[in-house]
Amino acid sequence: MPTCFAAGGAEVTYLQWMLSAWGWTLSVSILALVVALVVGSMMGIFRTTPKRWLVLLGEAWTEVFRNIPLIVQIFLWYHVLPALFTPLREVPSFVLVVFALGCFTSARIAEQVKAGINTLPKGQRYAGLAMGLTLPQTYRYVILPMAFRIVIPPMTSESMNIIKNSSVAFAVSIAELAFFAQQSAEETSQPIMMYSAATLLYFVSAFAINRIAKFIETRVQVPGVLGGGK
Numbered sequence: 001m002p003t004c005f006a007a008g009g010a011e012v013t014y015l016q017w018m019l020s021a022w023g024w025t026l027s028v029s030i031l032a033l034v035v036a037l038v039v040g041s042m043m044g045i046f047r048t049t050p051k052r053w054l055v056l057l058g059e060a061w062t063e064v065f066r067n068i069p070l071i072v073q074i075f076l077w078y079h080v081l082p083a084l085f086t087p088l089r090e091v092p093s094f095v096l097v098v099f100a101l102g103c104f105t106s107a108r109i110a111e112q113v114k115a116g117i118n119t120l121p122k123g124q125r126y127a128g129l130a131m132g133l134t135l136p137q138t139y140r141y142v143i144l145p146m147a148f149r150i151v152i153p154p155m156t157s158e159s160m161n162i163i164k165n166s167s168v169a170f171a172v173s174i175a176e177l178a179f180f181a182q183q184s185a186e187e188t189s190q191p192i193m194m195y196s197a198a199t200l201l202y203f204v205s206a207f208a209i210n211r212i213a214k215f216i217e218t219r220v221q222v223p224g225v226l227g228g229g230k
Contacts, residue, residue: 014184014194021180022201028098028176029166029205033159035102036109043106044113045139058110065107070168074100078172097169105162112154116147149220156213160206167202177201 039061046058065073077100082088088096120143128138167178181198185191 014188017184018177018180018197018201021175021177021198022205024094024169024174025163025166025176025201026205028094028101028169028174029163031098032101032105032166033162035099036105036158036162037155038106039103040106040109041113043110044117045144047110047114048117049135058114062107062110065103066111068104070101070104070165071171073104074168074171076100093172094174097172097174101162101165101169105158105165108158109155112151112158113147116151117143119150120146149217152213152217152220156210156217159209159213163206163209164202 043058043061046054047062049055068076074097077096078093081096082091124142124146125138128142129135133141166176169176170179170182173179177198181195185194188194
């Protein structure tokens with residue numbers, strides 16, 4: 001296997017470089033997915049509460065991050081925010097990309113969580129409150145367990161999309177798969193082989209996410225509930 005210079009000048013094989021790039025892709029994707037699930041779920045819940053200011057906050061977050069292209073958000077987090085907020089200049093670019101991708105995806109997850117909650121009969125909320133539960137307890141024990149079961153399929157699609165969207169990180173020189181494919185294709189003059197290898201790893205990653213989500217969906221499904229099987 002021919003060698004190349006990567007990772008600050010260290011001599012490595014292209015296979016090692018590719019596996020390292022795959023690791024960066026998975027790291028960005030998984031951490032961004034965690035951010036997206038936490039923030040997106042919170043914003044989706046806010047949009048279904050009776051408190052007007054929480055609804056407006058959730059709506060504003062969703063509209064802002066849903067209507068700005070991902071590549072623009074990457075550059076905003078990487079170039080603009082550190083210029084406006086000096087402490088961000090010390091934050092690694094990897095972390096900034098994770099938050100950019102996570103916030104972008106959180107807007108889509110917020111829509112799905114909102115839809116899942118609104119799919120449930122309103123009587124469930126009223127029943128929880130009538131039993132003496134507070135509104136947060138009603139969400140925690142009555143509404144959210146069912147709503148999240150309903151939205152597993154669309155969340156699976158978003159989880160797969162976040163793997164593919166992580167390729168945008170090459171725009172700010174994160175050494176992930178797209179960056180590897182571009183650089184190695186130029187160095188070896190073998191673009192077909194290099195891009196094919198990167199494509200295969202993207203497919204394997206997304207397919208693995210799909211199978212894991214399908215397993216979770218099967219384990220938690222509730223018969224007779226939308227999204228929960230038959």
